[in-house]
Amino acid sequence: MTQLPGDKVLIxxxxxxxxxxxxxxxxxxxxxxxxVDSDQVCQISSxxxxxxxxxxxxxxxxxxxxKVGRPSGTRVSDRVSVTLRIDRELWNSFQAAExxxxxxNRTAAINQLLRTFVDRLQRTRKKAS
Numbered sequence: 001m002t003q004l005p006g007d008k009v010l011i012x013x014x015x016x017x018x019x020x021x022x023x024x025x026x027x028x029x030x031x032x033x034x035x036v037d038s039d040q041v042c043q044i045s046s047x048x049x050x051x052x053x054x055x056x057x058x059x060x061x062x063x064x065x066x067k068v069g070r071p072s073g074t075r076v077s078d079r080v081s082v083t084l085r086i087d088r089e090l091w092n093s094f095q096a097a098e099x100x101x102x103x104x105n106r107t108a109a110i111n112q113l114l115r116t117f118v119d120r121l122q123r124t125r126k127k128a129s
Contacts, residue, residue, distance in 0.1 A: 001054055001057060001058055001061075002026070002054075003023055003026050003031055003046050003049075003051055003054060004023065004026065004053070004054075005023050005024055005025055005026065006022065006023065006053070007022070007023045007051050007052075007053035007054060008020065008021075008022055008051075008052045008053050009021050009022070009023060009031070009033065009049040009050060009051045009052065009053075010049065010050040010052065011033070011044060011048065011049055012048050012049060012050055013044075013048040014042075014044055014048055015042075016035060016042060016044075019035050019036070019037065020035070020036040020037070021033035021034060021035045021036060021042075021049070022034050022036065023049075023051075024041070026046070027043070029045060029046055029047070030043050030044065030045055030046065031043070031044055031045075031046050031049060033049070079107075
């Protein structure tokens with residue numbers, strides 16, 4: 001794989017070391033670059049740049065075709081992964097209780113809390129009917 005115009009790079013050597021740039025033209029073993037911060041143009045050896053776009057292209061090409069995760073049919077329980085937004089102070093208290101050993105199993109604790117809450121809601125709804 002080779003460098004291409006439009007590739008995003010980091011300059012590793014020379015007067016512009018540490019600057020980010022975009023390749024505007026590839027001239028053999030040299031690259032014509034446009035610096036991101038100043039729009040200045042410079043020419044540098046392709047050996048002296050770290051090409052982020054080229055690395056990403058290589059990673060995509062070598063991506064495994066195998067399945068990832070647990071093999072199908074190995075499910076131990078019927079659970080769903082969820083994302084929750086919890087107030088930081090409350091979460092810190094929960095983690096502190098975990099560290100103190102007051103909460104043995106995070107999943108079981110949250111399941112029990114939700115089960116109790118839902119049961120209470122359902123009992124309240126039945127009384128209101």
